[in-house]
Structure formats: C-alpha cells, structure tokens
Amino acid sequence: MARLTPDNVVRAQELVALYPEKRSALIPILHVLQEQDGYLSEDGMLHVGEIVGLEAVEVKGTASFYDMFHFEPVGKYLVAVCTNIACMLQGAYRLLEHAEEALGVAPGGTTADGMFTLEDAECLALCGNAPCLTVNWRFFGDVDPEGFDVLVDDLRAGRLEAEVPPHGTLSRVGRRQGLRALPPGGPGRDEAALAGEDGAGGDGMAAAHVAPGSAIDLSTRRSTAATAVVDAAHLESPK
Amino acid sequence: MTYTQAPRIVTPRLLNERSWTIGSYLSSGGYEGLRRALTMTPQAIHDQVNTANILGRGGAGFEAGRKWGMLRQSQPVYLTINGDESEPATFKDHALIEGDPHQLIEGAVICAYVIGAAQVFIFVRGEFPLAIERLQAALNEAYDYGAVGANIFASSFSVDVVVHPGAGAYICGEETALLESLEGKRGYPRIKPPFFPAVMGLYGAPTIVNNVETVSNLPWVIQNGGDSFAALGEGRSKGTKLLALAGHVKRPGNYELEWAKATFRDLIFDPALGGGIRDDNELKAIIPGGVSSPWIGPEHLDVSLSNEAIAGIGSMAGSGSVIPMDHTACMVRAAWRIVRFFHRESCGQCTPCREGGGWLEKILERIEMGQGREADLDLLMDICDNISPGVTWPPAQTTICVLGPSMPPSIAAGMSRFRDEYLAHIREGRCPFPPDRLPRRLARV
Numbered sequence: 001m002a003r004l005t006p007d008n009v010v011r012a013q014e015l016v017a018l019y020p021e022k023r024s025a026l027i028p029i030l031h032v033l034q035e036q037d038g039y040l041s042e043d044g045m046l047h048v049g050e051i052v053g054l055e056a057v058e059v060k061g062t063a064s065f066y067d068m069f070h071f072e073p074v075g076k077y078l079v080a081v082c083t084n085i086a087c088m089l090q091g092a093y094r095l096l097e098h099a100e101e102a103l104g105v106a107p108g109g110t111t112a113d114g115m116f117t118l119e120d121a122e123c124l125a126l127c128g129n130a131p132c133l134t135v136n137w138r139f140f141g142d143v144d145p146e147g148f149d150v151l152v153d154d155l156r157a158g159r160l161e162a163e164v165p166p167h168g169t170l171s172r173v174g175r176r177q178g179l180r181a182l183p184p185g186g187p188g189r190d191e192a193a194l195a196g197e198d199g200a201g202g203d204g205m206a207a208a209h210v211a212p213g214s215a216i217d218l219s220t221r222r223s224t225a226a227t228a229v230v231d232a233a234h235l236e237s238p239k
Numbered sequence: 240m241t242y243t244q245a246p247r248i249v250t251p252r253l254l255n256e257r258s259w260t261i262g263s264y265l266s267s268g269g270y271e272g273l274r275r276a277l278t279m280t281p282q283a284i285h286d287q288v289n290t291a292n293i294l295g296r297g298g299a300g301f302e303a304g305r306k307w308g309m310l311r312q313s314q315p316v317y318l319t320i321n322g323d324e325s326e327p328a329t330f331k332d333h334a335l336i337e338g339d340p341h342q343l344i345e346g347a348v349i350c351a352y353v354i355g356a357a358q359v360f361i362f363v364r365g366e367f368p369l370a371i372e373r374l375q376a377a378l379n380e381a382y383d384y385g386a387v388g389a390n391i392f393a394s395s396f397s398v399d400v401v402v403h404p405g406a407g408a409y410i411c412g413e414e415t416a417l418l419e420s421l422e423g424k425r426g427y428p429r430i431k432p433p434f435f436p437a438v439m440g441l442y443g444a445p446t447i448v449n450n451v452e453t454v455s456n457l458p459w460v461i462q463n464g465g466d467s468f469a470a471l472g473e474g475r476s477k478g479t480k481l482l483a484l485a486g487h488v489k490r491p492g493n494y495e496l497e498w499a500k501a502t503f504r505d506l507i508f509d510p511a512l513g514g515g516i517r518d519d520n521e522l523k524a525i526i527p528g529g530v531s532s533p534w535i536g537p538e539h540l541d542v543s544l545s546n547e548a549i550a551g552i553g554s555m556a557g558s559g560s561v562i563p564m565d566h567t568a569c570m571v572r573a574a575w576r577i578v579r580f581f582h583r584e585s586c587g588q589c590t591p592c593r594e595g596g597g598w599l600e601k602i603l604e605r606i607e608m609g610q611g612r613e614a615d616l617d618l619l620m621d622i623c624d625n626i627s628p629g630v631t632w633p634p635a636q637t638t639i640c641v642l643g644p645s646m647p648p649s650i651a652a653g654m655s656r657f658r659d660e661y662l663a664h665i666r667e668g669r670c671p672f673p674p675d676r677l678p679r680r681l682a683r684v
C-alpha cells in the first residue's frame with residue numbers, strides 16, 4: 001500500500017518534534033503507519049525512513065525486531081490468546097484450541113473472510129483474569145470457550161466497533177502540548193495541532209476529543225479497566 | 240494482622256470513580272506532593288528519598304536515592320520511566336498506569352526536578368493502548384493544569400514529559416535495551432560496563448531509569464516524609480509493595496501490603512487476599528518473584544515477603560509476582576512454558592541464550608510429550624550450565640544481560656524438587672497430569 005497520507009505526515013512531524021533526535025520517533029511513526037494501512041508496507045517504510053532520515057533497510061531492520069509490527073496484511077481483528085504461565089495454569093491452551101476450531105485457523109493464520117488473525121501470545125499483564133486475550137490489544141479477561149464464542153459473534157456483528165478500534169490504532173488521544181511541541185516564543189502550536197487533528201478526521205484522531213477513557217468501558221466484559229477496580233476491591237483491608 | 244492496617248501508598252485511588260482523570264485525582268490531594276516538592280531544594284528531596292530507602296520496584300531492588308546519586312555530572316540529563324511490564328504473571332504497573340496515571344506523572348516530575356532532567360520519557364509497553372491513551376490524556380490535563388511544561392506551578396522549573404510506546408519485545412524492559420529502543424533501534428541490551436545508564440544512557444547522556452511503581456511512591460513520600468515511609472516495612476524492604484498474585488489461587492489480583500510484614504501463607508491463604516488454593520487443592524510449588532526466580536515449596540510458606548527473606552531462601556522478590564501452583568500442575572510443562580517464553584524473547588545477541596534456550600525448550604517439550612530419555616536430565620543441566628556457569632543463585636553470567644540466565648532456575652528447581660516427576664514422564668512415556676489442561680498438540684508450537 002501506500003505512503004503516509006498528508007495528515008499522517010503532519011502527525012509524523014509532530015512526533016519527530018518531541019524528541020532530541022529524529023530517529024527516536026521511528027517506532028511511534030511506524031505505529032501511525034500501521035494504523036493507516038493495518039500493516040507496514042514497503043512504500044510506507046520507505047516514506048517513514050525519509051522522514052526520520054534512515055534508509056528503508058534500517059527501518060525494516062528495526063521494525064522486524066518488534067512483535068507488534070506486521071509486514072503482511074492481517075485480519076480486521078487480531079485475536080491474541082495468552083498462553084503464558086498464569087493463563088496456562090487456568091486453561092489457556094484449552095481456550096486457544098477452542099479458538100483455533102471456532103475460527104478454523106492455527107496461530108499465525110487469518111480467516112478466509114479476512115476478519116480474524118489468531119495469535120498465541122506471551123503474557124499480556126492481565127494475569128489476574130486468566131485466561132485472557134486481547135482483540136486489537138483491547139483486553140478481555142476470564143474468557144472461557146463459551147465466552148469466546150459470544151465475543152466472536154459480537155465482533156462479527158459489529159457490536160464492538162466502539163470498544164475495539166481497527167488493528168494498528170495505538171493511541172486515540174493525541175498529544176496536545178509540550179515545550180517541544182510549541183514554536184519558540186509561545187503558544188499557538190497547540191491550536192494548530194488540534195486543528196490538524198480535527199482535519200485528519202481519521203479514526204485515531206477523531207476520537208482525540210472524546211473524554212479520556214470514556215469511549216472504552218468494557219467493564220461488563222472485565223477488560224483491564226474493570227480489572228483495576230476488581231483488583232482494587234481486593235485491596236480493601238479486612239476488618 | 241498488622242500487615243493489613245498499613246496505609247496504601249500507590250493504590251489508594253484505584254477504586255475511585257474515573258480514577259484516571261484529573262478531577263478525580265485533585266479531589267484526593269493530587270499534585271500536592273509536587274507543589275510541596277517545588278518549595279524544597281532538590282537536595283532536600285533527595286535526602287528524604289534516601290531516608291525512605293525506596294528500593295527499585297522493577298526487579299533488581301536497587302535503592303532509588305542511591306541510583307540518583309550516581310548520576311554523572313554533565314548536561315543534559317534524562318529521566319526514563321520503565322512501563323514495559325512484560326515479566327510473565329506481573330500486572331501491577333499495568334494497573335497503576337491505567338488506574339492512576341496522574342500519580343505516575345506527579346512522581347515522574349518530582350524525580351525530574353531532583354535530578355535536573357531536561358526531559359522525561361515514559362516508555363509504556365505497546366500492547367497497552369488503553370494505558371497509553373489514559374496516560375496521554377492525563378498528560379494533556381496536567382499540561383493544562385500547569386503541573387507539567389513550562390514554569391510548573393509558577394516555579395522556575397520546566398520539564399517536558401513524553402509518552403513513548405513500545406512495539407512488542409519483552410527485552411525492552413531491560414533498561415539498556417529500553418534506551419536503545421527509545422533511540423529508535425532494535426532492542427539489544429548494551430554491553431556492560433558502564434553498568435548504569437546514570438553514567439551513560441540515552442543518546443550517551445546520563446539517564447535515570449526507574450520503574451513505574453518506584454516513582455509512583457514519590458508523591459506520598461514528599462507529603463508524608465521519608466521517615467514515615469521508612470517506618471513501614473523492615474530492613475531494606477521499606478514502605479509497601481504491590482504484589483501481583485496469579486496462578487492457582489481463589490482470588491488472584493494486585494495486593495498492596497506493608498512490605499516484609501506478611502508471609503507467603505498470608506498472601507495466599509488470607510480470605511481477604513488470595514483466599515486459598517483453588518478447589519482447596521494442595522499447594523505444590525510457588526514461583527515467588529516472577530518467572531526468572533527459583534521456585535520454592537510449601538515448606539517456605541512462613542517466609543516473610545521481604546527482599547531479604549526471599550533472598551535468604553535462595554530466590555528473589557523480583558517483580559513482585561507470586562504464582563502458587565497446585566498438585567495438578569505439571570512441573571515439566573510449567574518449566575517448558577517459562578523456557579519457551581525466554582527463548583521466544585531472546586534478542587539473539589549471545590549464543591548461550593539464543594541457542595541454549597532453543598535446545599532447552601525442545602528437550603522439555605519432548606519429555607512432556609513422553610518422548611524423553613533419562614540422559615535428557617543431565618543434558619538439560621549441562622545446557623543450563625553453559626548459559627549460567629554453576630547454575631547458582633544469583634546466577635553467574637556468560638551473556639550480555641540476565642534474560643539468558645533466567646532460564647535455568649525453573650529447570651534446576653524441577654530437577655532438585657521434582658526429579659521423580661521428570662522421570663515418570665520418561666518411564667511412562669506420557670505426561671501423568673490431567674489432560675484437560677494439556678495442550679493436545681504441544682508438538683506444533
């Protein structure tokens with residue numbers, strides 16, 4: 001696919017401005033690229049290299065170190081089932097096996113309709129709600145095979161569009177300010193950046209003005225948001 | 240039971256409604272610690288932190304104040320907060336970033352003030368988009384409020400804070416790998432010496448790397464004084480510790496307890512805490528401090544959850560993750576899964592880690608699948624010895640970082656405590672444990 005869109009070039013330049021050295025913005029910008037196309041295309045990586053001053057081979061050489069980056073298109077939903085120790089002790093492999101059967105693909109595979117890519121993941125830091133999984137890195141805890149089927153149905157029917165953004169969307173809240181984000185001499189950049197975000201109108205930035213966190217309340221599904229609370233309940237001192 | 244009566248230092252707000260917003264934070268005294276800190280000299284705060292004796296909460300347990308004191312005197316200085324949390328079964332920093340991002344920001348700015356940092360980078364694991372969103376939103380609020388940015392609270396101190404997303408690599412939790420990643424490179428741990436980023440860190444400049452929980456303690460320490468912090472806990476283990484309890488317990492979760500006051504038995508069996516082993520099964524083994532730590536047994540239940548006491552029984556408190564395993568757990572499978580993790584996450588720079596990990600994983604897999612040979616037991620230990628000579632604890636190192644030497648402990652524990660179980664797999668030609676938790680096609684992975 002493609003190079004970064006003009007709006008995303010603006011975002012990339014804003015990211016570059018945050019760091020003392022350009023190259024530090026590489027990984028954040030690759031997330032922007034993956035958000036745009038769902039994966040990292042050759043053209044896209046070439047373009048990112050131009051922005052941060054690196055050869056395409058350096059960009060790919062760096063990106064390929066990191067598990068979150070994909071070099072081929074993946075399904076609309078990336079389902080990552082944790083099978084690490086705490087989840088394994090609570091039946092994660094049964095869940096993974098069920099997921100394989102329900103989706104008809106092995107870990108690493110994508111369903112024929114392009115809806116789901118299945119992954120066998122390492123610890124997702126939601127071990128208090130084992131076994132757990134993420135869909136596009138949004139958390140679902142205490143998932144049993146029945147719960148998995150309900151989740152897949154909901155995803156297929158589009159009932160979770162608000163909670164689970166497209167794959168690649170790393171941050172739905174844009175950075176608004178900062179010393180480096182300001183031009184020398186005072187404010188102004190803030191507004192400009194916001195206008196840019198509004199103008200972008202993409203999924204990522206459209207949500208920038210949603211009150212923080214309010215768009216994502218998976219509490220009925222015991223996402224991490226709920227976990228913090230559930231776990232905190234445990235923190236109550238006994239009488 | 241005194242351990243339950245201590246104040247909660249890093250988690251008191253997690254139950255509050257919309258705890259991640261500035262309104263909620265301010266209504267419970269938020270940013271008062273920073274206001275007060277800015278009226279003090281950096282040296283005075285550093286003294287308080289030394290008095291508090293805050294041990295780093297990222298795993299190594301190095302005193303925060305001592306680390307700050309090692310900074311090479313040159314400009315600029317950077318502060319990097321380690322929020323990469325990927326140690327299996329550790330989920331405390333995740334909860335702190337998502338549940339109380341302002342506390343983290345406040346702590347980070349206090350730390351930046353003490354060390355005179357030009358800029359702060361909060362490195363958050365890429366797999367935590369909700370945490371990144373909330374932290375960035377909180378940061379936007381904090382800039383608006385004047386707690387971050389230019390002339391913080393009308394003082395002469397200014398600092399910029401940047402949220403930096405990781406992209407999926409456990410090794411980036413190792414501080415020098417984290418810095419490489421922050422520089423936009425592959426996450427390869429750096430060759431030591433220099434041992435401390437305080438001497439040579441980000442872009443070659445002196446850099447402090449501290450864990451999320453470590454700096455989250457700072458607002459409380461400023462408000463209540465280093466003495467009050469040091470009055471909690473015992474020995475080197477001061478204050479409270481956030482313990483992530485997972486595995487075969489009835490009530491897994493994060494528990495903040497006064498440090499060194501509770502025992503493993505308290506944490507696992509207290510009805511208000513772990514509530515006991517699931518189905519009231521028998522306890523078989525405990526992984527006491529993250530999967531790098533040597534396993535301990537039921538005979539250690541009365542050991543105090545302190546850094547020193549756990550070190551005293553030949554293991555470590557590490558990241559604060561505690562995983563009890565019941566009698567239905569297969570020790571070969573558990574070791575296999577842990578080794579598989581480290582092998583998958585090895586960055587590949589050192590031969591013993593890159594190759595040894597693969598061999599260990601394969602041999603454990605074949606034992607688990609019932610195709611092991613008795614000679615495999617010696618072979619396993621031999622490979623362990625190549626990764627970490629002597630297979631001692633703390634581990635000797637032939638590698639650039641301690642990821643490689645984190646593999647042998649789980650195997651060594653199995654060999655010394657559960658040798659019969661390994662042999663049973665080999666003699667019976669199958670895993671003797673319940674099939675319902677056995678991956679049907681283990682060989683595939």
Ligand SMILES: Cc1cc2nc3c(=O)[nH]c(=O)nc-3n(C[C@H](O)[C@H](O)[C@H](O)COP(=O)(O)O)c2cc1C
Pocket residue numbers: 294295296297298299300301303321322323324325326409410411412413414415448449450451453454640641642
């Ligand atoms: C393989 C490896 C992984 C690590 N992962 C983490 C991590 O996820 N989070 C963390 O805070 N420290 C981690 N550490 C420890 C860091 O290197 C470092 O000691 C710590 O961030 C320092 O902060 P502290 O002094 O506040 O604990 C890891 C170390 C190693 C060797």
Ligand code: SF4
Pocket residue numbers: 410427428584585586587588589590592593638639640641642643644
């Ligand atoms: S020990 Fe393993 S992870 Fe650490 S530097 Fe060497 S190869 Fe990389």
Ligand code: FES
Pocket residue numbers: 082083084085086087088122123124125126127130132327328329
């Ligand atoms: S082990 Fe599965 S989330 Fe931690």
